[in-house]
Amino acid sequence: xSAVLLKKGAEASLFIADWQGRRVVIKQRLPKTYRPPxxxxxxxxxxxxxxxxxxxxxxxxxxxxxxxxxxxxENASITMEYIEGIQVKKLVDSICEADRAELCQGIxxxxxxxxxxxxxxxxxxxxxxxxxxxxRVFLVDFGLGERSEELEAxxxxxxxLRHALQSTHFRVAEECFHAVLEGYTxxxxxxxxxxxxxxxxxxxKRGRYVAERQQET
Amino acid sequence: xxxxxxxxxxxxxxxxxADDFGVGIATFNGEILASVxxxxxxxxxxxxxxxxxxxxxxxxxxxxxxxxxxxxxxPSELSVxxxxxGPGLGPCLRSGATVARALxxxxxxPLVGVNHSIGHIEIGKLQTGAKDPLTLYAxxxxxxxxxxxSGRYRIFGETLDIALGNCLDVFAREAGLKNRKxxxxxxxxxxxxxxxxxxxxxxxxVKGMDMSISGLLTAAIAALQKGERLEDVCFxxxxxxxxxxxxxxxxALAHTExxxxxxxxxxxxxxxxxxxxxxxxxxxDAKFSVVPQKFATDNGAMIAWTGVLAYMSxxxxxxxxxxxxxxxxxxxxxxxxxxLP
Numbered sequence: 001x002s003a004v005l006l007k008k009g010a011e012a013s014l015f016i017a018d019w020q021g022r023r024v025v026i027k028q029r030l031p032k033t034y035r036p037p038x039x040x041x042x043x044x045x046x047x048x049x050x051x052x053x054x055x056x057x058x059x060x061x062x063x064x065x066x067x068x069x070x071x072x073x074e075n076a077s078i079t080m081e082y083i084e085g086i087q088v089k090k091l092v093d094s095i096c097e098a099d100r101a102e103l104c105q106g107i108x109x110x111x112x113x114x115x116x117x118x119x120x121x122x123x124x125x126x127x128x129x130x131x132x133x134x135x136r137v138f139l140v141d142f143g144l145g146e147r148s149e150e151l152e153a154x155x156x157x158x159x160x161l162r163h164a165l166q167s168t169h170f171r172v173a174e175e176c177f178h179a180v181l182e183g184y185t186x187x188x189x190x191x192x193x194x195x196x197x198x199x200x201x202x203x204x205k206r207g208r209y210v211a212e213r214q215q216e217t
Numbered sequence: 218x219x220x221x222x223x224x225x226x227x228x229x230x231x232x233x234x235a236d237d238f239g240v241g242i243a244t245f246n247g248e249i250l251a252s253v254x255x256x257x258x259x260x261x262x263x264x265x266x267x268x269x270x271x272x273x274x275x276x277x278x279x280x281x282x283x284x285x286x287x288x289x290x291x292p293s294e295l296s297v298x299x300x301x302x303g304p305g306l307g308p309c310l311r312s313g314a315t316v317a318r319a320l321x322x323x324x325x326x327p328l329v330g331v332n333h334s335i336g337h338i339e340i341g342k343l344q345t346g347a348k349d350p351l352t353l354y355a356x357x358x359x360x361x362x363x364x365x366x367s368g369r370y371r372i373f374g375e376t377l378d379i380a381l382g383n384c385l386d387v388f389a390r391e392a393g394l395k396n397r398k399x400x401x402x403x404x405x406x407x408x409x410x411x412x413x414x415x416x417x418x419x420x421x422x423v424k425g426m427d428m429s430i431s432g433l434l435t436a437a438i439a440a441l442q443k444g445e446r447l448e449d450v451c452f453x454x455x456x457x458x459x460x461x462x463x464x465x466x467x468x469a470l471a472h473t474e475x476x477x478x479x480x481x482x483x484x485x486x487x488x489x490x491x492x493x494x495x496x497x498x499x500x501x502d503a504k505f506s507v508v509p510q511k512f513a514t515d516n517g518a519m520i521a522w523t524g525v526l527a528y529m530s531x532x533x534x535x536x537x538x539x540x541x542x543x544x545x546x547x548x549x550x551x552x553x554x555x556x557l558p
Contacts, residue, residue, distance in 0.1 A: 008501075010464070010471040034493035035460040038416055123425040127472060144423060156377070160425040166548070167371045168472070206378055 011047075011143060019079060024069060029076040029143075044076040047143040052078055054119060054142040061117035063110045064138040083140070085132035092126055092169045092176065100172065101179045106137050108183025111158070114139075115196075116188055120153045121145050124161035126168060155199030158184070162200070227290060228297040228528065229320070230521025233313025234305025234333045235358060236264045238273040240284035241518030242295075245525050247343050250288035252511065252518035253280050258396055263386065270308035277316045284517065295324060299524020302330030302534070303542030305358065310541035318536055329524040330534035333515075334359055334547045337508075338370060339526060340519035341481035345506035349557050351475040353466045353494065356482035356515075357382035360462065362426065362469040363547055365555050370547050373469040374426030381458060382484045384434045388454060391438045392447055401514070406451045407487050413452020417445050421457055426468045428461045459490045467497040481508040483515070526554040 003015035003026055015026040029044040031037070048071065055065040070079035088107070092100060107129060114121060121128075122144030130138045146153065161180065165173040185193040227250070232239035239254040257272035259265060285292060300317035303310060314330075321328040337359075338352050351364045351373075360382075361375040379387075382403055389402035396402055419436045422429040437454040441447065470478065478498040484490060485508050498505035512518060527533075530553040 008471070010467040010469075010497075032460075032464075034463050034496040036416055036456050039421070039456060039460060043421060125425065125472070144425065156424055160427060163372075163427065164425065167366075167373045170367065170369075170371065203377070207375065 016082060017079075019069060022069075023082040024079050025066070025082050027078045027080065045073055048073055048076045048078060050145065051142045052080075054145040054147070055080075057117065057119055057147075058114060058139065058142070061113045061119060063113050064132070064136050065142070066138065066140060083130045083132055083138050085130040085138065087127060088129035088131055088137065089126035089168065091131060092172065097175070100176065103131065103137070104176045104179035105183035105186075106135075108180035108185075109187050110137055110139055110183075111161070111180070112184040112187025115154045115157070115184075118147055118149045119145065120148045120157045122157065122160075124157055125164040151195055151199045152203075155196055155203050158196060159200050159203050227288070227295050228299055228329075228521045228524045229284070229295050230331070230336075230517045230519070230524050231298070231300040231313045231317050232333070232336070232515050232517045232520045233270075233273045233309050233316075234301050234303070235309055235515060236269050237515040238276050238280055238313070239515060239517035239520075240280045241516055241521040242284055242288040242290065243518060243521035243525050245529065247522060247525070249518045249522070250290070251284040252516050253284040253287065254514075254516055255280050262390065264306065266306040266308045269306065270312045273309060273312040274315075277312070281316070281320075292320075292324060295320075295326060297327050297329055297524055297528045298324070299329040299331050299520050299527070300539075301333040301336065301520050302539065303333065303545035305333055305541075305543065307541060307543050310543065314539060314541050318539060321536070327528065327533045328536065328539055329527050329532060330539055330542075331520050331523045331527060332545055332547060332550045333520070334361070335370065335550055335552065336519035336523045337481045338363065338479070338547075339523045340512045340516070341479045341506075341508040343522055344509050344512055345479060347477045347479045347504070347506050349475060350477035350479035350506070351466070351470050351473055351503070352479040352481060353462065354482045355381045355462065355480070355484035355490070357386060359482065360428075360430070360484075361547065362466050364469070364473050364475055365552070365557055366473075368551055368553070368555075370550070370552060372546070372548050373473065374428070374465040377424065377427050377429045378431040379434065381430060381462060382482070384430045384458060385454070385484070388434055388437050388451075392441060392450075401483065401486075403484060403487065406455065407489065409448050410451040410455045410489065412448040413446070413450075415446070415449040415453075416456060417449055417453040419453050419457045421461060423461055423464050426465050426472070428465050430458060430461070433457055433461075455487075455489055459487075459493050462490070463493040463497055466494060467501070470497065470501050470503060476503050478503045478505045479508070480506070481513065483513055485513040486510050526552075530554045 003017040006014040012029045052068045066081040128141040241252040242250045255276040257269045360380045363370045385403045
C-alpha cells in the first residue's frame with residue numbers, strides 16, 4: 001500500500017492511499033514531541049477512538065461523513081473513504097452571493113442535525129467541510145467532538161464556526177453566519193435556535209475584551 | 218483625525234494598562250532609546266485597579282524624567298506622544314492617558330492612542346525582524362493567536378475565559394507564593410515546575426482553535442489541596458496549559474500557512490513554552506522567534522514604537538477622542554502601516 005501525503009495538518013497527517021481497490025484517506029495522529037509522552041498518548045488514543053464513533057453517529061443523524069474502514073488505536077490511525085469534492089474553505093469567498101447563502105444554509109442544516117442528535121463537532125471550520133459532486137456537504141475531522149445535549153456545548157460549537165468565519169472569510173462572515181442560522185433553525189426549530197443564540201451571546205461575553213459586555217455593566 | 222506638523226524624530230510612549238507604568242522612547246527609525254518601567258506590587262492578592270492607578274500617578278513624574286534623561290533628550294525634542302488607550306483596567310488606563318494628554322498639550326505635539334495588544338505584536342516584530350508572523354500573544358490579560366490579513370490582525374484562536382498568565386498567577390497565589398519585584402509569579406511557577414517529576418492528570422480543553430483555561434486552574438488548585446507536591450502540580454499545570462496553547466497555535470499555523478511564528482507578551486519569557494513553540498515551528502518549516510525578555514512584559518517602548526507606526530500612517534488621536542477603551546479587541550483596529558499583500 002503506497003501512501004501519498006495529502007495534507008500535513010496540525011494534529012494529524014492525511015495520506016491518500018489505495019486500500020482493497022478503494023481510494024482512501026489515512027489519518028494518522030503522529031506523536032507530538034512538544035507534549036509529555038504520557039499526555040500525548042492519552043490525547044491521541046482518545047481522539048482516535050472517539051472520532052470514528054462520532055462519525056458513525058453523525059451518519060445515523062443523516063449527516064454525510066466519510067465511511068470508516070479501519071481503526072488502528074495503537075498507531076493512532078484511521079482509514080476512511082476519500083470524498084471527491086472541494087473544501088468549503090476554498091469556495092466561500094469565490095462563489096456568488098446566492099450560492100454562498102445556499103451553501104451556508106446547507107452547513108447550518110447539517111450542524112442542526114448533529115445537535116438534535118446530541119453530537120457536537122468541536123471544530124467547525126470551513127477546512128473541515130467538503131462539498132461533494134452531488135452538492136452535499138460532508139463534515140470531517142470529529143477529533144475534538146463530543147456527545148452532548150447541553151446548550152453550552154452546542155453554543156460553543158456555533159460560536160467557533162462564527163469565529164472561524166470571521167478570521168478566514170472576514171468579508172462575508174456575517175452574511176454566511178446568518179445563512180448558517182437559517183439552515184440551523186429549519187432543523188432545530190425557532191425556539192431552540194433562540195436558546196442557542198442566547199447561549200452564544202453569553203459565551204461571547206465571557207471572552208476577553210468584548211465590547212458588548214461593557215454596555216451591561 | 219487632524220493633520221499635524223511633519224514628522225520629526227522621537228516618539229514617547231506611555232504604558233499603563235495594568236500593574237506596570239512604563240515610559241519608552243523610540244526614534245522614527247525603530248531604535249529604542251529608553252524603556253523605563255515601575256511596577257505596582259500588591260501587598261496581597263491580585264491587581265487592585267484603583268490602587269494600581271494611584272501607584273501610576275505617583276511614579277509618573279519619576280519614570281518620565283528617567284526615560285527622557287536616559288534617551289539624552291530634552292522634552293522639547295519629542296515630536297509625538299503615544300499612549301496605551303486600551304484594552305486594560307479602566308483606572309490604570311486613565312492615569313496613563315491623563316499624563317499623555319498633559320504632555321501633548323504642554324509640548325504642543327500630536328497625541329496617538331495605541332492598542333496595547335498591537336504594541337506587543339509590533340515590538341516583537343521590530344526586535345526579531347519577523348515580517349508576517351503568526352503571533353502567540355500570551356500575558357496576564359490576554360492569550361490569543363493572531364495573524365495579519367487584509368488590513369487588520371485577525372484573531373484565529375484565543376482563550377474562551379481567562380488568560381494564560383492569569384492562570385499561572387492565580388495558581389501561584391493560591392499556592393502561597395509571594396509577588397516580589399523582579400520575580401513575577403509566573404517565573405516562580407516555572408522554577409518550581411523544573412523540579413516536578415510526576416504528571417498529575419488535569420483537564421486538557423481545546424475547542425477548535427480556542428481553548429478554555431479556567432477549569433484547568435480549578436483542577437490544579439484542587440490537586441494541590443489533595444496533597445500533590447507543589448512542584449508536580451506546577452509541572453503538570455505548565456505542561457497541560459502550554460500543550461493546549463501550543464496545539465492551538467499549531468492549528469492556526471497549519472490553517473494560515475504562515476512561515477514565521479512569533480511569541481510575545483509576558484508569558485513569552487517562559488523557557489518551556491518557548492521550547493514547545495520552537496518544536497511546532499520547525500515541524501511546519503516556520504522561523505520561530507521570541508520577543509527579548511525586556512520587551513516581553515508590558516513596557517512603554519512598545520507603545521512608543523506602535524505610536525511611530527500609526528503616526529507615520531497619518532493616524533492621530535484628538536483629545537476629545539482620547540477616552541480609554543477598556544475592551545478594545547485587536548481585530549477592531551486598522552493597521553495601515555502593515556504593507557503585505
